[in-house]
Amino acid sequence: NAGVTQTPKFQVLKTGQSMTLQCAQDMNHEYMSWYRQDPGMGLRLIHYSVGAGITDQGEVPNGYNVSRSTTEDFPLRLLSAAPSQTSVYFCASSYSRGGPQHFGDGTRLSIL
Amino acid sequence: KQEVTQIPAALSVPEGENLVLNCSFTDSAIYNLQWFRQDPGKGLTSLLLIQSSQREQTSGRLNASLDKSSGRSTLYIAASQPGDSATYLCAVRLLRRAGGTSYGKLTFGQGTILTVHP
Numbered sequence: 001n002a003g004v005t006q007t008p009k010f011q012v013l014k015t016g017q018s019m020t021l022q023c024a025q026d027m028n029h030e031y032m033s034w035y036r037q038d039p040g041m042g043l044r045l046i047h048y049s050v051g052a053g054i055t056d057q058g059e060v061p062n063g064y065n066v067s068r069s070t071t072e073d074f075p076l077r078l079l080s081a082a083p084s085q086t087s088v089y090f091c092a093s094s095y096s097r098g099g100p101q102h103f104g105d106g107t108r109l110s111i112l
Numbered sequence: 113k114q115e116v117t118q119i120p121a122a123l124s125v126p127e128g129e130n131l132v133l134n135c136s137f138t139d140s141a142i143y144n145l146q147w148f149r150q151d152p153g154k155g156l157t158s159l160l161l162i163q164s165s166q167r168e169q170t171s172g173r174l175n176a177s178l179d180k181s182s183g184r185s186t187l188y189i190a191a192s193q194p195g196d197s198a199t200y201l202c203a204v205r206l207l208r209r210a211g212g213t214s215y216g217k218l219t220f221g222q223g224t225i226l227t228v229h230p
Contacts, residue, residue, distance in 0.1 A: 004155075033218075040222075042201075042220045042221065042222045042223070043201075043203075043220040045217065045218065058217070090155055090156070092156075097143075098143050098144055098163070098205060099161075100146060100158045100161045101146065101156075101158060101203075101218065102158065103148075103155040103156040103157070103158075104155050105154055105155040106154070106155050
């Protein structure tokens with residue numbers, strides 16, 4: 001039972017590079033979301049999805065894109081990495097809008 | 113805007129003590145509240161989820177209470193152990209409708225860093 005799987009676990013990028021953070025869940029959850037966790041700021045919602053083909057913005061969406069072509073996968077794309085995007089990124093899923101959130105182990109991203 | 117505050121920011125106790133972690137929120141119109149545990153370098157593990165209609169939830173040595181009217185929740189840990197050392201986060205879920213979809217936005221507190229020493 002894998003739960004929520006995030007790859008890669010660690011990544012270092014140069015300013016201006018692009019990359020995709022992968023998130024997959026095997027629980028058939030409709031609701032998926034991306035958070036970033038920063039010291040002193042707590043966890044903040046970047047983007048979320050309520051089902052395949054449906055996404056919406058959270059609190060801090062600028063600089064990030066998402067898509068949801070399948071129930072299982074919810075990738076997060078950084079279009080042009082900036083040092084301000086250095087953070088730990090968490091993907092989460094839940095079976096319903098009010099259900100308990102299940103988190104992945106995170107991707108630790110550094111932008112130089 | 114919903115704001116979630118956790119007190120204390122850090123807590124250090126000897127093994128065996130009972131302890132209480134506090135979480136307060138500014139908007140009492142919540143859908144539910146969830147307590148998480150986060151170990152260093154790891155993701156969040158869900159501990160307890162309390163629906164807005166409930167007063168408390170229990171799991172093993174953990175008990176979480178909810179008082180919506182006062183905007184507060186507490187997490188009670190009985191007979192603490194060194195393995196309980198972690199950061200504890202509370203998160204409040206609101207209902208929001210936008211563009212035909214609905215989603216409960218989760219707002220997190222900053223967390224309480226708990227250290228239980230032998």
